[in-house]
Amino acid sequence: MTRLDDDEALILGQARRGLGPTSADEQRVLANLLPQIALSPSAAGGGGSLRRSPWAVRIAGSVAVMGAIALSGGLGYRRGWDAGIAQQNSKITRVNAAAVASSATADAKLELAPPPEAERALVSEAKAASRGSVIRTHSVTVSATPSASSAPLGLDEEVRQLRRVERAIREGNPRFALVLLEELDQAMPAGQLLEERRAAGIMANCQLGASGAVDGARAFAKTHAGSAYLTRVVEICGLESERNSVAPGTHAPR
């Protein structure tokens, strides 16, 4: 990504929002899409609202009947075999889940702490300001409860989006960082990297000089004294003079 000047960043950020779908667009397309994919041959994830087509059910039924006839003699043996496989699979799933969880934790040094009052004040103040001006603010109204979107697919996407936010901040494009963060909040309101989102939102607001950003940074420093992002938040928000209160041993991720 290249550094954009203010005019470019402003118009591209606004255009990005303007070009995107409204929530009505999203819902309309999804509503029309679901019946169509219910008739299509593949099922991604197979969960929830996807229905099987009658043909798929018929074919599956025929296969099951033929299988039952062919294997009737060895049914007991087959069940034992399936049970063994299932047991092994469940072990593998547990190991994979643990590996994903530990990788995510190592990657992100996740801490799920409730956002403090000052941050909430910052968010609402900046939100109000953004309606009248060009500044858009990252909303921190996210739930700490892991949801279905915290599945590995969602986490990967969340990490990738946060990398782009980080890059925007490093390149000095805070407006874009906030646009990306808000999109991330909308797409994945219950993600796993909430502390990182909050830190990125504060840094971007500080870069923009938004009112209340420094208070938000102070509150972040208080509630996330051990955060890997603290040094950068302190640095970007100009809190070096208050650095004595920062816990020793923290470092900035690069």
Place this chain on the structure above:
Amino acid sequence: MVSQLDVLPERPQSGPKPSEFELLYAEHVGFVWRCLRTLGVPNRALDDAAQEVFIVVHRGIAGFRGDSQLRTWLYGIVRNIAYKQARRVRRKDRAEPIDEQIRSPEPTPSERAEEAQAADFVQRFALGLPEKKREVFMLALIEQFSIPEVAEMTGIPLNTAYTRLRAVRAEFRAALLRHRGDHDSTR
């Protein structure tokens, strides 16, 4: 201290759990929609094009390998469908003016007016570019992908991507200056 979690409404306990496909849709529909618009799919064909993209995604996701390439894979689908749709619409209605193609499909609330204006300007600019430059403009400047990512997604050499980006940025700056000049002179 009252946690923000305490003031959030509780999630309903009943109701269908979203499938992985629906989550994937929620995560990527914005990207898909913006790409389709910037690549020249007119508003009246957007719904169909977006649906077509996700139908192809749905068919292919089970065989898809390697999460890090998901956007690249998705973009390949979007690009094919966008160009197919754009060609189809051009054939069907050649007389349609460009204003009609890019006008917002629904009345714009006042808070979105600036965004709609910016989107209109950026979309006009993008549609005036040759396809190869348009892709770099869209992916690098609107979608904010890094240049190595843009090179991978579009299948062009890294140096070519940098060269195209430099050129398209210069054009965009010039267009922006003209736009600002026009805007100021009409006040």
